[in-house]
Amino acid sequence: MTEPSASPVRLRSVLATVPAYTPGRPPTPVEGVTAYKISSNENPYPPLPSVLEAVAGAASSLNRYPDMGVTALTAALSERLGVPASHLATGTGSVAVLGHLLSITCEPGDEVVYAWRSFEAYPIVVALSGATSVQVPVDAEARHDLDAMAAAITDRTRLVVVCTPNNPTGPAVREDELREFLAKVPRDVLVVVDEAYLEFTTEDTVPDALAIYRDHPNVAVLRTFSKAYGLAGLRVGYAVAHEEVATALRKAATPFGVSDLAQQAALASLAAYDELEVRVEQIVAERERVVAALREQGWTVPEAQGNFLWLPLGEDAVPFAQACQARALTVRPFAGDGVRVSVGESEANDRFVAIAAEWLRSR
Numbered sequence: 330m331t332e333p334s335a336s337p338v339r340l341r342s343v344l345a346t347v348p349a350y351t352p353g354r355p356p357t358p359v360e361g362v363t364a365y366k367i368s369s370n371e372n373p374y375p376p377l378p379s380v381l382e383a384v385a386g387a388a389s390s391l392n393r394y395p396d397m398g399v400t401a402l403t404a405a406l407s408e409r410l411g412v413p414a415s416h417l418a419t420g421t422g423s424v425a426v427l428g429h430l431l432s433i434t435c436e437p438g439d440e441v442v443y444a445w446r447s448f449e450a451y452p453i454v455v456a457l458s459g460a461t462s463v464q465v466p467v468d469a470e471a472r473h474d475l476d477a478m479a480a481a482i483t484d485r486t487r488l489v490v491v492c493t494p495n496n497p498t499g500p501a502v503r504e505d506e507l508r509e510f511l512a513k514v515p516r517d518v519l520v521v522v523d524e525a526y527l528e529f530t531t532e533d534t535v536p537d538a539l540a541i542y543r544d545h546p547n548v549a550v551l552r553t554f555s556k557a558y559g560l561a562g563l564r565v566g567y568a569v570a571h572e573e574v575a576t577a578l579r580k581a582a583t584p585f586g587v588s589d590l591a592q593q594a595a596l597a598s599l600a601a602y603d604e605l606e607v608r609v610e611q612i613v614a615e616r617e618r619v620v621a622a623l624r625e626q627g628w629t630v631p632e633a634q635g636n637f638l639w640l641p642l643g644e645d646a647v648p649f650a651q652a653c654q655a656r657a658l659t660v661r662p663f664a665g666d667g668v669r670v671s672v673g674e675s676e677a678n679d680r681f682v683a684i685a686a687e688w689l690r691s692r
């Protein structure tokens with residue numbers, strides 16, 4: 330094949346600033362050692378039999394489009410959460426729903442405020458929307474600095490994201506500080522509370538975001554089936570938002586985006602949440618065990634309220650991740666900043682704790 334010549338198509342200049350997605354490398358095989366990927370905050374448990382059965386049932390009608398209204402899942406969520414169906418909007422993962430939230434609120438040049446470091450998808454979806462990111466550094470304990478975030482709001486701000494618990498650093502915001510923050514946000518600015526890891530939280534100061542949304546017409550809550558529900562591969566997430574916002578979101582959604590497999594799996598997972606909750610509790614117990622072991626070794630570990638923890642390694646982030654890789658463990662380094670480690674299979678967690686101890690001894 331001859332090399333195609335460079336395309337003369339004019340692309341938006343913002344694309345030069347958006348990193349191309351580099352897929353996580355599969356763990357390097359090490360002779361005689363099971364490889365584990367604890368770099369994407371996935372649920373280590375395979376789907377429940379009842380969920381697999383629902384997916385298999387849905388597979389026989391793949392020649393059909395899915396229910397575009399996502400009716401049954403929306404009704405189940407409406408009942409579960411105690412919110413009107415008209416306040417729900419689904420999408421192919423909650424990152425897609427965040428993209429829709431940006432597309433319904435932001436014109437080019439508008440500003441979106443969020444903490445940094447936070448979820449790596451935020452700068453990408455904001456840039457693609459045409460808006461400008463305003464990143465507010467997390468504080469010394471890797472928590473959102475909500476006072477500084479309130480101060481960063483200008484008359485160009487259209488949307489603020491509060492990621493709680495914060496990916497990748499771990500802490501959740503407190504209910505009182507979130508309410509104080511909302512009192513300072515102009516009523517026409519949408520505040521999106523991204524609760525991808527809500528089910529793993531254990532602190533009693535964690536906000537009841539649904540109560541907060543009920544009290545504030547400018548608040549939307551983002552949730553996902555990817556983490557606690559273990560359906561990352563099927564792509565389904567949703568927003569709870571007031572009627573006007575939710576209606577606009579449904580207009581902005583990719584037509585027929587949420588597949589029937591995903592709709593049926595999410596429904597079956599809601600029905601089986603008691604079983605899934607046992608797994609969530611086990612992941613939380615493992616998280617507590619790993620964090621305690623690391624602190625015992627002398628590591629500084631910020632409060633970990635998700636299914637992951639953060640090691641603020643600075644310049645050592647990449648070398649530390651390489652040391653893990655050499656032992657067939659894939660973790661997620663953020664160069665010059667830190668390493669995020671998901672809570673995985675207990676053997677993976679044990680190996681990680683051992684590598685962390687060796688790392689400190691070798692310093």
Ligand SMILES: *Cc1c(COP(=O)(O)O)cnc(C)c1O
Nearest residue numbers: 422423424448496525553555566
């Ligand atoms: C994983 C994650 C999501 C969910 O992503 P999906 O698109 O639903 O898989 C959303 N927000 C944060 C902060 C996350 O870490």
